[in-house]
Amino acid sequence: MRLRDPVWMTNFRLHHRGATRYRSGPMFLAGDAAHIHSPVGAQGMNTGIQDAVNLGWKLAQALRGTADPALLDSYEAERARVGRKVLRFTDRAFTAATSTRPAVRFARARIAPAVIPAVLGVRPLRSTAFRTVSQLGIRYRRSPLSCDEPGAPRRGPRAGDRLPDAPVGNTTLHRLTAAPGWHLLLCGPAPAWPPDAVASLTRPGRLTVHRVTAADGGGPALRRLGLAPDSAGLYLVRPDGHIGYRAGGGDLRGLTAYVSRWVG
Numbered sequence: 001m002r003l004r005d006p007v008w009m010t011n012f013r014l015h016h017r018g019a020t021r022y023r024s025g026p027m028f029l030a031g032d033a034a035h036i037h038s039p040v041g042a043q044g045m046n047t048g049i050q051d052a053v054n055l056g057w058k059l060a061q062a063l064r065g066t067a068d069p070a071l072l073d074s075y076e077a078e079r080a081r082v083g084r085k086v087l088r089f090t091d092r093a094f095t096a097a098t099s100t101r102p103a104v105r106f107a108r109a110r111i112a113p114a115v116i117p118a119v120l121g122v123r124p125l126r127s128t129a130f131r132t133v134s135q136l137g138i139r140y141r142r143s144p145l146s147c148d149e150p151g152a153p154r155r156g157p158r159a160g161d162r163l164p165d166a167p168v169g170n171t172t173l174h175r176l177t178a179a180p181g182w183h184l185l186l187c188g189p190a191p192a193w194p195p196d197a198v199a200s201l202t203r204p205g206r207l208t209v210h211r212v213t214a215a216d217g218g219g220p221a222l223r224r225l226g227l228a229p230d231s232a233g234l235y236l237v238r239p240d241g242h243i244g245y246r247a248g249g250g251d252l253r254g255l256t257a258y259v260s261r262w263v264g
């Protein structure tokens with residue numbers, strides 16, 4: 001193919017660099033300033049936006065002085081690992097797409113066109129590929145903010161995972177938790193939750209409590225969260241949509257400690 005008559009041309013310099021620290025005292029790095037790489041895979045802008053979302057609510061809480069100052073350290077703990085992973089992924093994808101080595105060229109021209117459609121034809125593999133490229137599969141399970149109590153449900157999303165979506169009556173989990181602030185989902189039979197204890201957890205404008213029960217059309221959401229319709233569990237969802245705390249049963253003591261430390 002021959003290209004001709006360009007309307008506009010520019011030099012584009014490819015970078016492959018990552019910051020060693022995302023925080024130094026009161027300064028934070030986000031976006032391309034923290035990780036810059038080849039555009040292959042279309043990851044840069046999305047990674048930068050997720051950095052900003054992760055940092056934004058933590059800065060807001062720090063400015064209000066409502067939470068443990070260690071909340072700001074969790075930004076680097078959660079996002080630096082994601083930045084390093086994106087650098088590795090884009091570097092490999094760029095090498096595969098542009099290498100002139102005969103073996104790579106053969107694989108790109110002859111093997112990939114046959115193998116990629118076959119792999120993407122398998123639903124679980126397609127789902128994994130989608131969750132990776134869309135960055136919806138990013139999770140912070142090893143973060144200091146992620147807490148799974150020993151009695152937490154064995155199935156479903158864990159602390160650090162992004163809250164999945166599912167219908168709840170005439171709304172959905174994501175719509176229910178869309179307003180700014182933390183959201184506490186009390187799941188299962190109503191008697192499990194003592195009203196006084198629940199009222200003491202509410203923080204107007206900062207923490208909203210919701211009940212999700214099978215009787216109110218929350219069956220699909222309970223299943224998605226790994227709960228049987230008659231068992232109780234609770235999920236504290238962070239302002240960025242990730243689960244911070246998860247427990248089974250109706251014991252609110254662990255949750256109370258978590259809330260007073262991280263929500264304030």
Ligand SMILES: Cc1cc2nc3c(=O)[nH]c(=O)nc-3n(C[C@H](O)[C@H](O)[C@H](O)COP(=O)(O)OP(=O)(O)OC[C@H]3O[C@@H](n4cnc5c(N)ncnc54)[C@H](O)[C@@H]3O)c2cc1C
Pocket residue numbers: 012030031032033039041042043044045046047048
């Ligand atoms: C060809 C190409 C294609 C891409 N395609 C995709 C894609 O499909 N999907 C995707 O997710 N990402 C893509 N990206 C990556 C994406 O564009 C970047 O990751 C994103 O723009 C980074 O945003 P940022 O705000 O972190 O940095 P930038 O967009 O670089 O913004 C930084 C800003 O700071 C300004 N600035 C710098 N120094 C100073 C200073 N001293 N004082 C004041 N201002 C300053 C700069 O002028 C700039 O406006 C692509 C990138 C390229 C190059």
